[in-house]
Amino acid sequence: MRHLSKLNKVGFDSFVHECHRTVFAKIDCTACGLCCRNFGPLFRNTDIKHICAEIGTDPKRFTERYLRQDPDGVGFLLKELPCPFQRADNTCEVYEERTLSCKSFPHTESVNIQKKLVGLALDSLYCPAAFLICEMIMAEY
Ligand code: SF4
Numbered sequence: 001m002r003h004l005s006k007l008n009k010v011g012f013d014s015f016v017h018e019c020h021r022t023v024f025a026k027i028d029c030t031a032c033g034l035c036c037r038n039f040g041p042l043f044r045n046t047d048i049k050h051i052c053a054e055i056g057t058d059p060k061r062f063t064e065r066y067l068r069q070d071p072d073g074v075g076f077l078l079k080e081l082p083c084p085f086q087r088a089d090n091t092c093e094v095y096e097e098r099t100l101s102c103k104s105f106p107h108t109e110s111v112n113i114q115k116k117l118v119g120l121a122l123d124s125l126y127c128p129a130a131f132l133i134c135e136m137i138m139a140e141y
Pocket residue numbers: 035036040041083084085086087091092093094095098099102
C-alpha cells in the first residue's frame with residue numbers, strides 16, 4: 001500500500017468508491033462497532049455545537065466532560081473510549097448529528113485516496129470494511 005500511495009493511478013478514487021459501495025452493501029456496522037469502541041472521532045467545534053443542540057447541553061460543559069485537545073491542534077478527541085454515545089447494540093445516540101469524522105470513516109468515499117492509503121491500511125487493522133476494501137485494492141493494483 002505504501003508504494004501505491006506514491007503512484008498516480010487514473011480513476012483510483014472511482015475504483016475505491018465502487019469498492020466502498022460493494023463492501024458496505026454487505027457489512028452491518030451495528031454488528032461491529034469497533035471504530036466507536038476503539039478509535040473515536042475528531043470533534044470540530046461545529047460537531048460539538050450540533051451534538052450539544054441535539055442532546056440539550058452546553059458546549060463548554062460537554063467539552064469539559066467528554067473531550068481533550070487533539071495534540072495536532074485541529075479539534076478535540078474523546079477523553080475515554082468507547083465513545084459515550086455508543087449504545088449496547090452499537091447504534092449511536094447522536095446518529096443524526098454525529099461528527100463528520102464518524103460519517104466519513106473509513107474515508108473511502110473521499111478524494112485523493114491514493115495519498116491516504118497508509119491511513120487506510122492502519123484502519124484496516126480493526127475495521128473489517130477497511131480490510132476488505134484494502135484487499136480489493138491490492139487485487140486490482
Ligand atoms: S458519535 Fe456515534 S458514530 Fe461517532 S464514535 Fe460515537 S457512537 Fe460512534
